Amino acid sequence: MRTVIRGGTLVSSDGAAPMDVLVQDERVAALAAGFSGLADTWQEGADHVIDATGKYVVPGGIDAHTHMEMPFGGTKSADTFETGTRAAAWGGTTMIVDFAIQTKGASLLAGMDAWQAKADGVCAVDYSFHAIISDVNETSLKEMDELVAQGVTSFKLFMAYPGVFYATDSDILRAMDRAASNGALIMMHAENGIAIDAIVGAALARGQTDPVFHGLTRPAEMEGEATSRAIRLAQVTKAPLYIVHLSSTPALAAVVEARDRGQNTFAETCPQYLFLSEDDMARPGFEGAKFVCTPPLRPREHQAALWRGLRTDDLSVVATDHCPFCFAEQKELGIGDFTKIPNGLPGVEHRMDLIYQGVVAGEITLARWVEVTSTNPAKMFGLYPRKGTIAPGSDADIVIYDPAVTQTISAATHHMAVDYSCYEGMQITGGVETVFSRGRQVISAGSYTGEQGHGRFVPRDLSRHIR
Numbered sequence: 001m002r003t004v005i006r007g008g009t010l011v012s013s014d015g016a017a018p019m020d021v022l023v024q025d026e027r028v029a030a031l032a033a034g035f036s037g038l039a040d041t042w043q044e045g046a047d048h049v050i051d052a053t054g055k056y057v058v059p060g061g062i063d064a065h066t067h068m069e070m071p072f073g074g075t076k077s078a079d080t081f082e083t084g085t086r087a088a089a090w091g092g093t094t095m096i097v098d099f100a101i102q103t104k105g106a107s108l109l110a111g112m113d114a115w116q117a118k119a120d121g122v123c124a125v126d127y128s129f130h131a132i133i134s135d136v137n138e139t140s141l142k143e144m145d146e147l148v149a150q151g152v153t154s155f156k157l158f159m160a161y162p163g164v165f166y167a168t169d170s171d172i173l174r175a176m177d178r179a180a181s182n183g184a185l186i187m188m189h190a191e192n193g194i195a196i197d198a199i200v201g202a203a204l205a206r207g208q209t210d211p212v213f214h215g216l217t218r219p220a221e222m223e224g225e226a227t228s229r230a231i232r233l234a235q236v237t238k239a240p241l242y243i244v245h246l247s248s249t250p251a252l253a254a255v256v257e258a259r260d261r262g263q264n265t266f267a268e269t270c271p272q273y274l275f276l277s278e279d280d281m282a283r284p285g286f287e288g289a290k291f292v293c294t295p296p297l298r299p300r301e302h303q304a305a306l307w308r309g310l311r312t313d314d315l316s317v318v319a320t321d322h323c324p325f326c327f328a329e330q331k332e333l334g335i336g337d338f339t340k341i342p343n344g345l346p347g348v349e350h351r352m353d354l355i356y357q358g359v360v361a362g363e364i365t366l367a368r369w370v371e372v373t374s375t376n377p378a379k380m381f382g383l384y385p386r387k388g389t390i391a392p393g394s395d396a397d398i399v400i401y402d403p404a405v406t407q408t409i410s411a412a413t414h415h416m417a418v419d420y421s422c423y424e425g426m427q428i429t430g431g432v433e434t435v436f437s438r439g440r441q442v443i444s445a446g447s448y449t450g451e452q453g454h455g456r457f458v459p460r461d462l463s464r465h466i467r
C-alpha cells in the first residue's frame, strides 16, 4: 500500500515547510520538498494520492494520560478502549498511553494483565500503558524492573487519595530509588491528600456539599506543597520526575525552580486547566459536577501562567487526563455530597483542536503545538522517533489539519461515550480532516474508516528526556 500526501505544509517541532510525504505500508518512506517534482514520480503506482494543499500535515497526536473504563467509586469511566480510541482518532490523536492499576494487595503484573485484556483487540489506534503503583513493597519494586523489560517504562504514584492510592513519603522514596536504578520515569499526582481530607471533612461538617466545594477544599497551595515535596524526594534519589496534570501557579513555580537548578523535572498540563475555571464548577444547581476533576479547575488567573509555562518548556506536554463520567447516573451519584461525584472529565477527542486555539490566539507557535501534543510526549515516554515525528522510518501516524474550517464543540456531535461536553457551544478554528494510523486512513472526509483492533500495544523504550 502506497500513499502520497502532497501539497501540504509539514509541521514538526522545528518549524513548518512545504513538503510531500510518501507512505509505504505502515511507515513513512520518504519526504520531499514541495515543488521538487519527486511526488510526481511517487504518484505512479500509488494506491492513494491525497491533496493537502492549504492544510497542515502533522504527526498524529499522542495523549499520554487517559483512563478508559477505569473503576471509580463503584462505577467506571464511560469510554471503553474501543469508544475512547475511536474518539481519539476523530480528534487527530493516534496513540494513547493509559494507566494499568495495581489493586492494593495484588501484584503490579496482575494489574497490567487486567488492563491489557481490556484493550486487546478493540482499539482503533495504538496504545500503551503506564503502571499505577498502589502498594509499594519488595514484590512490587521487583516487578517494576520486569515491567520496564516489557516496555512499560513509567510508573505513577499518588500523594492524594488517602486509603485508596495514597503513597507515603517512604513509599515514594523507595519507588524513586528503584526508578533511578532501572531508568524508569516516576509520574506523580501531586496534591497533599492528608491535609485536603481534613479540609474536606470540615466543609462537609459545615453542610457545604455543592460541587464547587470539590474545588474550594483542594487549594492550589496543597498542589504546590506536594509538587515541591515530590521534587525534593526525587532530588535525593536522583530519579527523574514527571508531574501529571499540573493545574496551578504554586505547582508551576516549584517545577520552574527545580528546572532552573538543572533537576530532571518535567510537567504536563491539560486543556481543562487552560480553558475552564472554578467558575464552571460553581454553575447553578448540580451542573458544576460536570466540571469536577482532580486537581480541580482553578480560578481563571492561573491560566496565563500555564500558557507561559507551555511557551518556556516548563510545561513540556499537554495530555487530557480523559476520564469521562456521564452526567446522568454517574456524576449524579454526588448529589448532596460532592465527595461522591466521580472525578474526571471527557477530553480525548478535543485536545489537538483546543491547543490549536493557542496557536490562533498567539499563545504558542505552530511548531510548539506539534511539540507539546506529539513530539514531546513521544520523547518523554520512549516512543520517539517511531512516533511523534514524520520522518523516514517512523510510523505513518499522520494528521491532515485544515486551519480554515470552523466547528462548534457539542455533545450532540462528539464521539466520546458521554452525555455532555465541558466545551458545549465553544467555537473552534481549525479541524482534523484526515487521519492515518500506521498508514491506514482511519478518519476520511468526515467519516470513520478505521477498524476495531487495528490499534496495537506499543512497548516503550526509556524516556529520552532523561540524562
Ligand SMILES: [Zn+2]
Residues within 6 Å of the ligand: 065, 067, 321
Ligand atoms: Zn489521571
